[in-house]
Amino acid sequence: MKRIIIESPQQYVEQGKKLQRQIENETDKQVGRFCQFELRNLKRLHDYLYSPFMDHLMVAVTSTGNLGLIWIFTALVLMALDSPRRQFGYSMLIALLFCITIGNLIIKNVVKRNRPFFHKNYKLLIKQPWDYSFPSGHTLSSFAAATVLFNMNKDVGTIAFIYAGLIALSRLYLRVHFFTDVFFSMVLGTGLGILAVKAYETGFFGLI
Numbered sequence: 174m175k176r177i178i179i180e181s182p183q184q185y186v187e188q189g190k191k192l193q194r195q196i197e198n199e200t201d202k203q204v205g206r207f208c209q210f211e212l213r214n215l216k217r218l219h220d221y222l223y224s225p226f227m228d229h230l231m232v233a234v235t236s237t238g239n240l241g242l243i244w245i246f247t248a249l250v251l252m253a254l255d256s257p258r259r260q261f262g263y264s265m266l267i268a269l270l271f272c273i274t275i276g277n278l279i280i281k282n283v284v285k286r287n288r289p290f291f292h293k294n295y296k297l298l299i300k301q302p303w304d305y306s307f308p309s310g311h312t313l314s315s316f317a318a319a320t321v322l323f324n325m326n327k328d329v330g331t332i333a334f335i336y337a338g339l340i341a342l343s344r345l346y347l348r349v350h351f352f353t354d355v356f357f358s359m360v361l362g363t364g365l366g367i368l369a370v371k372a373y374e375t376g377f378f379g380l381i
Contacts, residue, residue, distance in 0.1 A: 208292065208351075211289075211351045211352055211353065212289060212292060212293060214352060215289055215345060215348050215351070215352070218345055218346065219345075219346055219348060222346060227346065228298055231298075231342070231343040231346045231347055232298050232299055232343075232347070234339050234340055234342075234343045235299065235311060235340060235343035235344060235347060236299075237340070238311035238314070238315055238340040238343075239311075241269050241272070241310075241311075241314040241315075241318070244265060244269060244314055244315065244317075244318035245266070245269065247262075247265065247318065247322075248262045248263075248265035248266045248269070248318075249262065250262070251265065251325075252266075258325060260373060260374075261321055261322070261324065261325040261370075263373055264321045264324075264369045264370045264372075264373045265317075265318050265321045265322070265369070267369040267372055267373055268314075268317040268318060268320070268321050268365055268366045268368075268369035268370075269314055269317065269318065271317065271365040271368065271369055272310070272313045272314045272317050272362065272365055273314075275361075275365065276308050276310055276313045276314075276358070276361065277304070277310050280307065280308055281304055281305040281306075281307065281308070281310075282305065284305065284307045285305050286305055286306040286307035286351075286354070287305070287306060288302060288305070288306040288349055288350065289306070289348050289349065289350070289351060290348060290349065293348075295348045297347065297348070297349070298347055299347055299349070302349055306349075306350055306351060306354050307351070307353070307354045307357070308354055308357050308358040308361060309341065309344050309350045309354045309355050309358040310358075311340050311341070311343075311344055312337070312340060312341040312344060312350075312354075312355050312358035312359055312362060313358040313361060313362040313365070314362065315336070315337035315340045315341065315362065316334070316337050316341075316358065316359050316362030316363050316366065317362040317363070317365045317366040317369065318333065318337070318366065319333035319334045319336070319337040319362075319366070320362070320363050320365075320366025320367055320370075321366045321369060321370055323366075324366075324367075324370045337359075337362075341355045341358070341359060
């Protein structure tokens with residue numbers, strides 16, 4: 174007579190955990206060393222800063238950067254003010270247009286870098302982004318807008334840069350971007366902000 178072995182629920186749980194570890198190990202083997210290095214640093218940053226308050230704060234901060242709405246609103250306000258400030262409103266819209274075209278439409282779809290949660294099964298606090306990871310659109314638009322504001326007024330610009338830095342930090346804390354995504358976006362965003370100011374001041378370098 175064939176012997177029937179009945180497994181307990183605890184055995185099923187242990188088998189499930191073992192299978193999960195095997196899957197994670199196989200996934201890690203397919204991830205490059207540099208990617209593993211970045212994933213470890215993301216974990217260190219998150220674990221170092223973690224608290225329930227930080228969870229709520231980072232979700233709130235990153236939400237303000239969605240679609241660049243906070244910067245679009247700022248640009249529209251500037252455009253409604255007097256002439257010296259109006260030009261920076263236009264410059265900011267130009268900078269955001271550069272960010273969308275160069276960052277979101279071109280670089281993202283050329284590099285096609287998967288986000289951190291593609292490699293690790295993170296529990297995300299926000300809705301899973303649908304596009305690629307490199308560069309960070311939130312960071313790119315924030316630093317471009319902050320650069321324009323800094324050209325208008327250094328005090329206002331400094332505050333904007335601090336807030337842009339918080340938005341960049343939120344993307345790392347929430348583990349939807351790698352450090353290199355964010356760092357590259359900070360540099361490129363600053364450059365696009367400067368380019369937008371110069372483009373408006375010179376009539377797109379004399380072309381219009």
